[in-house]
Amino acid sequence: MTATDRDARLDALVDRLPDGMVVTDPDIIEGYRRDRAADPDAGVPLAVVRPTTTEHVRIALRWANEHTIAVVPRGAGTGLSGGASAVEGGIVLTTERMRALAVDPVTRTATVGPGLLNAEVKAAVAEHGLWYPPDPSSFEICSIGGNAATNAGGLCCVKYGMTTDYVLGLEVVLADGTAIRLGGPRLKDSAGLSLTKLFVGSEGTLGVITEVTVRLIPPQPPRSTIVATFESVDAATEAVLAIVREMRPAMLEFMDRTSIRAVESVLNMGLDTTAGALLIAQSDSPGDDRARETTRMTELFTAGGASEVFATDDPADGESFTAARRFAIPAMEKIGPLLLEDVGVPLPALPTLIDGIEQIAERHAVTCAVIAHAGDGNTHPLIVHDPTDPEQTARAQRAFGDIMDLAISLGGTITGEHGVGRLKKAWLPDQVGEDVMELSRRIKSALDPSGILNPGAVL
Amino acid sequence: MTATDRDARLDALVDRLPDGMVVTDPDIIEGYRRDRAADPDAGVPLAVVRPTTTEHVRIALRWANEHTIAVVPRGAGTGLSGGASAVEGGIVLTTERMRALAVDPVTRTATVGPGLLNAEVKAAVAEHGLWYPPDPSSFEICSIGGNAATNAGGLCCVKYGMTTDYVLGLEVVLADGTAIRLGGPRLKDSAGLSLTKLFVGSEGTLGVITEVTVRLIPPQPPRSTIVATFESVDAATEAVLAIVREMRPAMLEFMDRTSIRAVESVLNMGLDTTAGALLIAQSDSPGDDRARETTRMTELFTAGGASEVFATDDPADGESFTAARRFAIPAMEKIGPLLLEDVGVPLPALPTLIDGIEQIAERHAVTCAVIAHAGDGNTHPLIVHDPTDPEQTARAQRAFGDIMDLAISLGGTITGEHGVGRLKKAWLPDQVGEDVMELSRRIKSALDPSGILNPGAVL
Numbered sequence: 050m051t052a053t054d055r056d057a058r059l060d061a062l063v064d065r066l067p068d069g070m071v072v073t074d075p076d077i078i079e080g081y082r083r084d085r086a087a088d089p090d091a092g093v094p095l096a097v098v099r100p101t102t103t104e105h106v107r108i109a110l111r112w113a114n115e116h117t118i119a120v121v122p123r124g125a126g127t128g129l130s131g132g133a134s135a136v137e138g139g140i141v142l143t144t145e146r147m148r149a150l151a152v153d154p155v156t157r158t159a160t161v162g163p164g165l166l167n168a169e170v171k172a173a174v175a176e177h178g179l180w181y182p183p184d185p186s187s188f189e190i191c192s193i194g195g196n197a198a199t200n201a202g203g204l205c206c207v208k209y210g211m212t213t214d215y216v217l218g219l220e221v222v223l224a225d226g227t228a229i230r231l232g233g234p235r236l237k238d239s240a241g242l243s244l245t246k247l248f249v250g251s252e253g254t255l256g257v258i259t260e261v262t263v264r265l266i267p268p269q270p271p272r273s274t275i276v277a278t279f280e281s282v283d284a285a286t287e288a289v290l291a292i293v294r295e296m297r298p299a300m301l302e303f304m305d306r307t308s309i310r311a312v313e314s315v316l317n318m319g320l321d322t323t324a325g326a327l328l329i330a331q332s333d334s335p336g337d338d339r340a341r342e343t344t345r346m347t348e349l350f351t352a353g354g355a356s357e358v359f360a361t362d363d364p365a366d367g368e369s370f371t372a373a374r375r376f377a378i379p380a381m382e383k384i385g386p387l388l389l390e391d392v393g394v395p396l397p398a399l400p401t402l403i404d405g406i407e408q409i410a411e412r413h414a415v416t417c418a419v420i421a422h423a424g425d426g427n428t429h430p431l432i433v434h435d436p437t438d439p440e441q442t443a444r445a446q447r448a449f450g451d452i453m454d455l456a457i458s459l460g461g462t463i464t465g466e467h468g469v470g471r472l473k474k475a476w477l478p479d480q481v482g483e484d485v486m487e488l489s490r491r492i493k494s495a496l497d498p499s500g501i502l503n504p505g506a507v508l
Numbered sequence: 509m510t511a512t513d514r515d516a517r518l519d520a521l522v523d524r525l526p527d528g529m530v531v532t533d534p535d536i537i538e539g540y541r542r543d544r545a546a547d548p549d550a551g552v553p554l555a556v557v558r559p560t561t562t563e564h565v566r567i568a569l570r571w572a573n574e575h576t577i578a579v580v581p582r583g584a585g586t587g588l589s590g591g592a593s594a595v596e597g598g599i600v601l602t603t604e605r606m607r608a609l610a611v612d613p614v615t616r617t618a619t620v621g622p623g624l625l626n627a628e629v630k631a632a633v634a635e636h637g638l639w640y641p642p643d644p645s646s647f648e649i650c651s652i653g654g655n656a657a658t659n660a661g662g663l664c665c666v667k668y669g670m671t672t673d674y675v676l677g678l679e680v681v682l683a684d685g686t687a688i689r690l691g692g693p694r695l696k697d698s699a700g701l702s703l704t705k706l707f708v709g710s711e712g713t714l715g716v717i718t719e720v721t722v723r724l725i726p727p728q729p730p731r732s733t734i735v736a737t738f739e740s741v742d743a744a745t746e747a748v749l750a751i752v753r754e755m756r757p758a759m760l761e762f763m764d765r766t767s768i769r770a771v772e773s774v775l776n777m778g779l780d781t782t783a784g785a786l787l788i789a790q791s792d793s794p795g796d797d798r799a800r801e802t803t804r805m806t807e808l809f810t811a812g813g814a815s816e817v818f819a820t821d822d823p824a825d826g827e828s829f830t831a832a833r834r835f836a837i838p839a840m841e842k843i844g845p846l847l848l849e850d851v852g853v854p855l856p857a858l859p860t861l862i863d864g865i866e867q868i869a870e871r872h873a874v875t876c877a878v879i880a881h882a883g884d885g886n887t888h889p890l891i892v893h894d895p896t897d898p899e900q901t902a903r904a905q906r907a908f909g910d911i912m913d914l915a916i917s918l919g920g921t922i923t924g925e926h927g928v929g930r931l932k933k934a935w936l937p938d939q940v941g942e943d944v945m946e947l948s949r950r951i952k953s954a955l956d957p958s959g960i961l962n963p964g965a966v967l
Contacts, residue, residue, distance in 0.1 A: 155749065155855050156854045202696050206695065213702065228943075235920065235924070237670060239850075239923045241939075244706075247703075250698050251702070254701075266756065290614065336794050336796050393694055397615065425695035427696045462697040465697060473699075477700055485690065488682070489701045495953065496947070
């Protein structure tokens with residue numbers, strides 16, 4: 050393809066969309082080439098398209114389908130698996146400007162544009178005394194469209210579930226530009242195939258999400274927070290199992306020594322940097338149950354060998370610990386660029402997984418912090434590496450792969466909540482098997498026969 | 509096809525499966541031709557196949573695919589939409605004998621054969637102090653495989669969600685006999701397309717579910733029950749909206765006068781047969797919240813014009829009212845065969861829907877009771893008709909269709925929890941639109957190119 054061909058085709062798109070919606074300025078394009086995974090293999094797109102309506106998205110996809118041009122849908126660009134890496138010669142279609150919002154307190158639903166941030170949705174529904182639970186650590190900067198596209202998780206999933214559990218309806222534009230509505234503001238709907246849920250977590254490979262209808266629930270009750278430090282990782286992970294055998298915490302988070310130190314070095318909040326591991330648990334059970342659970346968690350942590358246990362009913366104190374946990378990734382990024390893992394296992398395998406991750410890091414001589422949504426078995430090993438050092442990067446990559454292999458061998462998943470994107474694609478067949486890959490490819494081909502939607506991601 | 513051809517082909521299946529697994533006795537076959545919808549158009553199958561293992565299902569499907577023979581998967585045969593009507597010359601594949609059961613209290617999951625009854629799963633997990641919430645009214649006789657295949661609902665959905673919200677993993681045998689595993693006992697898993705959720709609610713059109721892994725939660729807290737009678741249906745439905753605007757009941761059920769009378773005439777439990785409508789609500793909020801909600805519901809019912817309000821903390825009393833509500837369908841069946849509706853609307857449209865149903869029944873001069881999972885907008889109009897009276901049956905059919913048209917016009921669904929099956933198929937395009945039908949057909953073709961799986965159902 051010559052530069053002239055390319056421009057001529059793009060002109061047809063520019064002509065069909067409002068002025069300024071198709072961006073070709075290389076400086077601006079540069080900012081849209083990668084999500085937070087900083088994929089080194091991201092291509093240079095022809096253009097970034099910034100639609101504000103579903104009709105704009107339809108025009109862009111009809112055009113792309115006509116010319117067989119790759120379309121990479123992008124939310125807020127906070128993805129951690131390279132699901133929004135630009136494709137050479139394709140377009141990046143960002144939904145960040147699609148920001149409609151309607152809250153219906155009677156049906157307890159919100160219907161929102163994909164570009165609204167998760168935090169904006171939470172705030173808008175809170176004004177109606179309602180709660181949208183899913184809470185990725187990046188909730189202040191990630192978009193609801195991206196959350197739906199990756200089936201994002203968060204800290205409260207252990208009790209309140211994933212994004213898919215809250216998506217009741219979607220508007221989606223298919224590869225050929227057809228806009229369809231799936232589901233809607235109905236708590237129950239068994240009519241036809243469950244296509245809504247198929248699009249949730251499809252990472253832009255099946256269609257572009259242009260509107261999301263989410264289920265809302267009453268506000269979370271007051272929370273108590275219990276923080277426990279342990280000398281060893283093993284004691285902490287065994288304490289996690291002891292807790293979940295008995296109760297259902299509203300949050301149960303794990304930090305290892307490396308992540309504790311990284312956070313403390315930035316926030317200076319008095320975390321014990323000699324601890325081997327830290328657990329942060331919350332109970333939001335109503336009435337007396339909360340006090341009972343808080344007492345019981347304190348007992349179980351103590352019995353499990355915690356060197357210190359601190360419990361508080363003060364929301365601000367609790368939030369400061371939660372914020373510390375959420376800050377682990379940015380804090381580790383100050384040490385160096387990260388390969389960010391997201392492996393999960395059935396809960397009984399959690400101690401084995403975390404032990405194994407330590408051994409893998411040691412074997413490959415890489416710095417690897419581990420944080421985890423421990424209560425649901427989902428861990429985030431954070432492997433520090435210097436991308437300008439090829440030998441070190443190679444070791445980090447091997448550790449990254451070994452960790453996924455370990456999770457798979459324990460009956461786990463290569464991604465609990467970030468999605469496969471491009472960085473984890475090579476491991477997906479090992480997890481799900483060739484038959485499931487083949488089935489997934491058949492569905493992909495049925496929906497996007499020309500393969501223009503997010504090529505190179507997931508499948 | 510001659511009878512000889514037919515027998516020869518069946519012999520090949522008989523040879524490949526254990527003795528007695530392929531049933532051709534016409535008397536036994538007769539019992540497997542219809543589900544509870546009593547579809548008058550059900551065909552006569554070649555045979556009923558009763559596998560006990562996944563391998564048997566694989567053999568049956570490979571054989572069916574080889575000979576392009578229709579396979580109708582069947583759970584316990586309690587379906588209400590004709591999803592398991594036998595197809596002439598096909599086979600009925602019943603999963604009733606696949607009854608494996610494993611409960612894991614640490615991962616809080618149960619992995620069960622599709623033939624286990626919902627009530628059996630509930631009982632087995634209760635022994636581990638856990639709860640499987642979905643509770644179709646038929647929970648004592650319906651199977652977990654059928655529940656997953658139809659995305660079954662129930663009375664507690666209003667607070668606790670549908671079957672799909674609890675299915676973490678499936679084993680499915682595809683049309684070509686390939687067995688695949690999707691998901692598993694992991695609370696979080698974002699790896700690859702969300703195929704697990706696609707198969708939930710697919711009504712046997714995409715594959716045969718041979719194992720289900722469900723999420724469990726801690727036992728339901730003690731419940732209080734509030735029963736209110738109203739002179740008019742309108743007052744009752746407005747009271748429903750008043751409740752859901754303020755709180756999230758654990759149950760909120762509606763019965764109209766016809767269903768109250770039908771139940772009372774059998775159970776003689778002292779229901780007020782002069783009432784226009786009855787609401788049964790429950791609160792299971794822990795601690796003081798339960799008493800507070802009970803008081804507030806009583807206030808709202810009274811303010812809404814209830815002629816009588818009765819509140820009880822006694823579980824047995826509460827259960828007797830719930831059982832009365834669950835008994836409405838069998839009680840109405842004593843009056844005559846039913847056309848059983850399952851339409852749902854966004855909650856604010858509930859009064860309009862129920863008013864409209866009354867008018868439709870009047871217009872077509874049919875007896876129609878209405879019961880509803882009112883708190884989630886899902887109603888079950890029960891149209892009595894005499895199948896031996898063609899003129900009356902035609903009127904009942906017209907009412908059945910008009911009710912679906914009304915629900916669609918109110919932004920609702922033709923089926924909240926029973927599935928489309930064969931009886932509601934003609935209305936599905938009106939609800940979801942031709943583009944979604946086309947998309948669904950493309951997925952169906954990709955998974956079952958010969959169309960052997962439950963032909964004539966849903967699509």
